[in-house]
Amino acid sequence: MSAPTTPPTLSTTKTVRDFGQPDGLFRSCMNIIRHSHTKGQLLRTFFIISGVFSDKIMYAELLTQFYVTTECLDLILSESESEIASSVLNSELGKYKRFCNDYATDLEHLLGPDHLRIINSYKSEAAIKYIKTLKENNAKVELRDASLLAGIFILWGPMIIGGGAMLYPRVKKAYGELACSTFTLFIGSGREKRKREFIDFFDSVGERxxxxxxNKVVELCGEYMRMNNEMMVQVKRRPWWVKWGVGLGISLTCGAVYVYVKKKKT
Structure with missing residues (x-):
């Protein structure tokens, strides 16, 4: 009799991918976004190095891009009468529908009473295009369900899989607990369970x-991931300290990452 083994955890991109069923929907979606995911990691590195955790306006502008697109997705989910939408809302994933409101809470805290006007001014062309694409695909019967699933995979998935738990302590340290409502659903005990639920949901839907x-879901995941990255590229704010010439070496590193990503743009 072999010795018992400790269950593996979903700790890396490769490992997370491999927890999906072979040829299942989750793994197929992870495969299609692999290149864009690498580019996304470079972009996140750029923002971390360049000061997204030292300049709250830069952080708020970045957060805005994901708030406005997630808000659009959530409205589509709320208004949909499809079987897929019902499956999402009646599953363990249904609770994540409220985290768009948590984005809004954080933005109000960061930007103050005039936050709605400021959010509108921060909305990038890439975010506007993303929202337009989500709405157009939802209007097409043949793409409606695939677009909803792809949107959930790309806009909710990273937070559930581990991004939320990773970002929480950094944002808390930089801007305080009151700026961390966005992460409420993704921290604390049960992290592995949350990941497992997300993976199993997509594989279960894919089987049916x-x-x-x-294939449409997989294709749209690739498209929406590229749009995620484009939103990050279009953030205009640079840290307050750049104008004082602080951290020239850091600024040059950020520029190198930015140029690399632009050249590798898919």
Missing amino acids: MEEEEF
Whole structure:
């Protein structure tokens, strides 16, 4: 009799991918975004190095991009009468629908009473295009369900899989607990369970799909991931300290990352 083994955890991108079923929907979506995910990590590195945790306006502008697109996705989910939408809302994933409101709470805290006007001014062309694409795809019967699933995979997934738990302590240290409502659903005990629920949901839905719709979900995941990255590229704010010439070496490093990402743009 072999010795008992400790269950593996979903700790890295590769490991998380491999916890999906072979040829399942989760793993297929992870495969299609692999290159864009690498680029996204470079962009996140750029923002961390360049001061997203030292300049709250820069952080708020970045947060705005994901707030406005997630808000659009959540409205689509709320208004949909499809079986897929019901499956999401009635599953363990249903609770994540409220985290868009948590984005709004954080932005109000960061930007003050005039936050709605400021949010509108921060909305990038890439975010506007993303919202337009989500709405247009939702209006097409043949793309509606695939677009909803892809949007959830790309806009909710990173927070559930581990991004929320990773960002929380950094944001808390930089801007205080009152700026951390966005992460409420993604921290604390049960992290592995949350990841497992997300993976199992997508694989379960994928098993019931025809090949054509399955492939549409995968294709749209790739498209929406590229749009995520483009929103980050278009953030205009640079840290307050750049104008004083502080950290020239850091600024040059940020510039190198930015140029690399632009050249590798898919």
